[in-house]
Amino acid sequence: MDVFKADVAIVGAGGAGLRAAIAVAEADPSLTVALISKVYPMRSHTVAAEGGSAGVVQANDSLQHHFDDTVTGGDWLCEQDTVDYFVAHCAEEMVQLEHWGCPWSRKDDGHVDIRAFGGMKIERTWFAADKTGFHMLHTLFQTSIKYPSIKRFDEHFCCDLIVDDGRCHGVLAIEIGTGEFRLIQAKAVIIATGGAGRVFRQNTNGGIVTGDGMALAYRYGVPLRDMEFIQYHPTCLPGSGLLITEACRGEGGIMVNKDGHRYLQDYGLGPADPWPRKKAMELGPRDRLCQAFWHEEQNGRTIATAQGQAVHLDLRHLGKEKLHQRLPQICEMAEAFLGVDPVYAPIPVRPAVHYTMGGILVDTKTASPLPGLYAAGECSSIGIHGANRLGSNSLAELCVFGKVAGSEAARFARSIAAANSTTIERQADAARQRAMNVVSRSKGSERISVLRNEMALSMERGCGIYRTGRDMQDTCDKIDELKLRYRDVEVGDKSSVWNTEWLLAIELGYLLDVAQAIVYSALNRKESRGAHQRLDGFDQRDDANYLKHSLAHYVDAGPPRIDYGPVAITRSQPGTRAYGAAGEQAERDRKRAGAAHE
Amino acid sequence: MKRSNAPIFWTLFGAGGMLSALIGPMLVLITGIAVPLGFLLPADLMSYPHMLKFAQHWAGKAFTFAVVSLFLWHGVHRIFHSLHDLGLKTATGAKLTCYGVALLGTALAAYSLLVIGF
Amino acid sequence: MNETHKVIAIEVLRYRPELDEKPFFQTYQVPFTEEMSVLQGLLYIKDELDGTLSFRWSCRMAICGSCGAMIDGVPMLGCHTFLRDYYPNKVRVEPLAHFPIERDLVVGADDFIGKLERIKPYIVPKEPRTLAEGEYLQTPAQLERILQFSSCINCMLCYAACPQYGLDPAFIGPGVLALLHRYNADSRDAARADRMQLVNAEEGVWSCTAVGYCSEVCPKGVDPANAVNQNKTASAADYFLHWLPKGSGK
């Protein structure tokens, strides 16, 4: 087996992985970095982010405001000391990206421009037109080329971690182009593999967002934290789940049900001004908008489309000129993907899964409980998103904590000696065998796509916008069953060059593990908080019992063990996430009505 | 990487391309169709005495020289690249031939115009 | 929903290096709906008909640059091309032209990536600045000069469109030259002289014969042909200036 010896190995070359790689290279150019990614770095899903990235710059804004928006938005399940660190370093990272060439949108005086975003009172979102993630990712990737110590392993699929003697020593990867295995030995490993949105059917994520890194760490005993918190985005295309940006509503788009009624006013988000205003109606928080959709659907007031139920996002009153000037991308997308011209017809939209708040448990310095293993980005749970992520905090997180991960891993790598190669190679051989078993099995009986679809449908039912114990239990049972059936999964393709069927099968294994962690964590959280909303008698936040992080521990051949860890609360005591007192009351009433429906 | 000397040829190509794009069609119309047919323009416009006078004037000389040589440089440059487009592998021979033709044409034009005198 | 699906024939160029001597076409019958892209058609094949078909994809929204292919002979993004536009005819999907076929629709991208790495695609600052000093000032007009060229998604469609790249793979090619131009044109950058060495070479802008198809197929309006051809002027100026000091004008 081909062996590469690195000081730091980074799995994932999205925003977080690239930022970490650069941080290692800048911390110590003599350290060799192996940057491993199953796709070329610029294909990573960071590329899809449109809106922007947070960083306090305006005089009337403050770190305290950013802290408050984040912690309140996260329904107090945030690590407040980590949030403090985070908000203090966002702007600096955005400036760093500017120095590296990121084409941030500018004001006439040449300074960087910023915009408002959902859930925040004061503008602090840095943006590069409507392609922020794209520009950040390409800037980071291209800048990474500057550092000779970063050795990239593009289109290498990481299929296992090498763990020995309670420490992580590297990873095993499959070179996709040849099907050959490569052992990447390292003193420290950073996982930056992104989210797991593909566990669900309708989602805004790319095909590669399959929770690989989460599952890998999890299998080696690292808990997955707060996995039940899945963010839905309210305006996505039915069927495909493609994102229709919040900017549509920011520009004045309205949402109506099948009767043409602006239904959001019935959910405490009113009053229905002719024009939406900040933090009300169409510009209310994402979770509330999704919940309103759910109720409309339950009550038969949504619109049936070929791709399922939807409501209408109506932009017609903005007029052709403004639409083409301000939302060209959206006009183009609606036209292409739906055959709808927003100038003349409303766009059918519905909620879809967008972001995984939880992930690999790490401390404030990105270190996981497994020595030598670090994690950053969407795959990690460093604790800044709590129960619900604030828009534009994720892109900032990639930079702030990608950098921390890089410098911490570099420090760790310098502090220890390389491990004994023979035991590591023995480990790698065993891991190779496991990966080969997936494909070499003579014939399986279960189709990859069937298992994947059953999983995604069941997850949507059990871990949707609103949840009940019964549905979650059904999904738990379903995932348990699918994991058993997965052992008989069929890989018809036996070749080695670009055998994507084989990789899909391995990914399905990752997806199932992550799905299981999500649904068991959800079932066990008997309260409603942030993105986890229950209808079955647990419709209130329960700080007495659940102001704590859930931790899913991997159990071989069985459902995960769920326990809980403390939340670091420094100066913001839990309060109500208020969007109008009347709204809160109405919400409670509706939930009871909804529960009666069941 | 080695600096290419293409700019010399490309500049000539570009100048010739622009000149021929601006007046090429009209020149063809005049010298090849209108005057020979005596249509639109008098047939004696290009008679020997007229043309001699024209070619003896410095402006006429310059114009003729520019048109002939730049058109040539423009054309051979494209022809050379087209040979490459059509799959001709050994470029050196083609290059010498093409640009050689243009150089020869330029020399002949200069020589003739000098012989014609001032 | 009781919608009767239309069925379209998708003809895919297959090539499995371990099994096939050379590429061949294989046809699949794919039921489709109005909003289905060619990529979704391929995913249907992969899931339901033939798990051995290999191709790259991820974002499904024309931004990651993975899914380029020749669709009915034209370089396109599979996720942004729709089956409805081909029905009732069949649609033919082949790997991007001018690149070696690794397998099925997957082409080798090493050459492209290698070139991208060679052009110094990063800012070499004119005046170094600390983070505490804040951002460099850049006017919207200065930004405008680079924005179009910085929106390249590295999809390589322009390479599949450029016959000069097909004829001579040493040519740096449209997409990477557009990125090179993006950095040269950046008000914060000081490495222009370095990059001009690549521009000035035969494999730089001088392999281009202004075919222009690269810009025609670019899904992001980068207009790489413009980047390449305006750099011919820049390179020519550079060429004649470099003779000047020696006084040996030609």
Next chain:
Amino acid sequence: MSARRPYIRSMDGWWRRDPFFIRYMIREATALLVVAYAAVLLLGAIRLAQGESAYERWLAALRSPWSLAFHLVLFAGLVYHTWSWFQIVPKTMPSISVGGKKLQPAVITGTGLVAAAFVSLVLLLLLLFIGS
């Protein structure tokens, strides 16, 4: 050893692959006509230098039906050249902003074509003036 075996497709006949390439090849082929026309003129200049009788023979040849037909072809080719030339011109220029708006390529092409028409017309009028 790796089982990779990249397959390289042939470029033979590439220019027949796409109508865009055919148009490109026609554009490039106008070069033959430009050269041919330059040769006609060059010959005229040489004949002029050789004296009256030589020049008269050249002039007579121009009047032959073959020559007229040939010049019709040249004319068509050069018109195509003009048209295609100004199609590329916008590609060779940095973007120009007029009043904060980017100048569209079609505008540049159009301007070029109008300029060509104008210069040609001036040329013709000049000759008409001299001739009369």
